[in-house]
Amino acid sequence: MANKFLSLGVRRSDLKEYIKDSAKQSSFKYKAEKNATHVIYFPYVTKQDAATGAVVKELKAMSAMVHSWTTADNKFKSTLCTKNHALTGDDGEIITDGTCPFCDRVADAWEIYNKRYETEKVSCGLTGDALEKHMNAFKQQIGNERKVNTPTPYLYVYAIQFNTDTQGNPVLDADGMPTYEQKIIRLSSTKVEAINKQLENNGFEMPGSEIKFSYTDTDNPMLLAKNCTYTVVIPTLGKMITERYPNVVAKINADLAKFEWDGIEKAYPEWEVMPTKTAKVTVDQMFVLWDKYKADLLTNPDAQYCEYTTASNAKAVTNPALAGANIGAMPQMGALPQMGMMPQDAQAQAPVQNPAPVQAQAMPQMGMPILDANGAPTQAQAMPQMGAMPQMGAMPQMGMPILDGNGVADI
Numbered sequence: 001m002a003n004k005f006l007s008l009g010v011r012r013s014d015l016k017e018y019i020k021d022s023a024k025q026s027s028f029k030y031k032a033e034k035n036a037t038h039v040i041y042f043p044y045v046t047k048q049d050a051a052t053g054a055v056v057k058e059l060k061a062m063s064a065m066v067h068s069w070t071t072a073d074n075k076f077k078s079t080l081c082t083k084n085h086a087l088t089g090d091d092g093e094i095i096t097d098g099t100c101p102f103c104d105r106v107a108d109a110w111e112i113y114n115k116r117y118e119t120e121k122v123s124c125g126l127t128g129d130a131l132e133k134h135m136n137a138f139k140q141q142i143g144n145e146r147k148v149n150t151p152t153p154y155l156y157v158y159a160i161q162f163n164t165d166t167q168g169n170p171v172l173d174a175d176g177m178p179t180y181e182q183k184i185i186r187l188s189s190t191k192v193e194a195i196n197k198q199l200e201n202n203g204f205e206m207p208g209s210e211i212k213f214s215y216t217d218t219d220n221p222m223l224l225a226k227n228c229t230y231t232v233v234i235p236t237l238g239k240m241i242t243e244r245y246p247n248v249v250a251k252i253n254a255d256l257a258k259f260e261w262d263g264i265e266k267a268y269p270e271w272e273v274m275p276t277k278t279a280k281v282t283v284d285q286m287f288v289l290w291d292k293y294k295a296d297l298l299t300n301p302d303a304q305y306c307e308y309t310t311a312s313n314a315k316a317v318t319n320p321a322l323a324g325a326n327i328g329a330m331p332q333m334g335a336l337p338q339m340g341m342m343p344q345d346a347q348a349q350a351p352v353q354n355p356a357p358v359q360a361q362a363m364p365q366m367g368m369p370i371l372d373a374n375g376a377p378t379q380a381q382a383m384p385q386m387g388a389m390p391q392m393g394a395m396p397q398m399g400m401p402i403l404d405g406n407g408v409a410d411i
């Protein structure tokens with residue numbers, strides 16, 4: 001019998017075409033680059049505003065709420081939040097039902113966080129300043145290890161990255177036209193804010209602008225992303241590549257018109273369709289020991305949650321008094337709810353010694369315009385049952401760059 005799998009293969013006679021196909025979508029992923037300066041141009045289409053008649057410039061961009069997590073074997077994963085988004089397939093099957101299994105587990109993730117915190121506090125054997133210092137560092141650790149977090153808003157924007165030489169001059173093709181790569185740049189809201197500030201300070205807007213993204217000399221992808229600086233290339237001074245080579249704009253606009261979002265998951269895996277059923281299985285696997293512990297508690301008040309038990313805290317974990325006092329109590333945590341949105345609160349949650357950009361970037365976002373109209377309300381609604389803690393501790397995550405499988409951070 002013929003091998004049935006042969007029907008799954010695509011017959012290829014042209015190797016060039018194959019290479020082009022396979023590289024096409026993943027090449028859209030924009031990557032930060034050590035010691036480099038990228039000249040990024042944001043193409044746009046013009047639309048007439050129906051109400052005012054004014055002509056407005058529109059970017060090609062999408063925003064989305066993203067859940068990210070790390071698997072037990074330390075692989076970074078991410079997916080879009082499906083809360084309030086019901087999707088049906090072409091043949092009528094339910095893909096997502098409007099719930100979000102990740103949002104549904106945020107409260108559990110916080111309970112685990114609180115439990116770990118309490119356990120460590122009574123078992124580490126430290127007191128006074130040493131205890132405080134240790135617990136601040138520990139909070140950072142368990143915050144990073146939290147199984148599920150509230151979703152983070154990201155903007156995905158279509159942009160042009162000009163190929164430049166070491167002097168920043170465009171690399172020209174045989175016809176003297178600047179060469180470029182089409183990119184989808186994923187920006188945290190903090191970064192959008194930073195870029196927008198640069199633009200507004202100069203009286204510009206993102207569509208039609210050229211901005212230099214400059215990176216420092218570091219191999220740490222988090223720092224690379226965090227320390228990126230943005231410089232607007234001022235128009236009318238003859239410095240913009242699109243001014244010096246106006247013909248390139250028509251070429252770019254032709255590419256822009258052909259661009260499709262379909263296939264974005266090759267560049268950004270969070271766009272890979274994850275049905276509600278799959279998401280549920282995924283999170284349930286992450287919480288299997290927690291669920292067992294909660295079930296055991298119903299019949300055994302001394303039940304223990306041992307997923308994170310170590311030699312140093314085993315004593316505390318096996319202490320029935322502590323087990324009985326566990327999660328629900330958390331007086332000092334519970335006292336903080338109303339402070340949830342305050343900067344100093346978030347800093348207290350997230351010690352500054354973390355070299356990652358997370359905390360430094362976390363706060364500014366909170367007060368800025370929401371990119372995704374569903375953003376803040378969705379998050380707020382997502383966790384009514386969680387009461388105080390979540391939104392407070394959730395903050396360090398807000399600006400956290402997404403690292404892909406290669407440890408490449410978004411910017």
Ligand SMILES: [Zn+2]
Nearest residue numbers: 081082100103
């Ligand atoms: Zn969600």
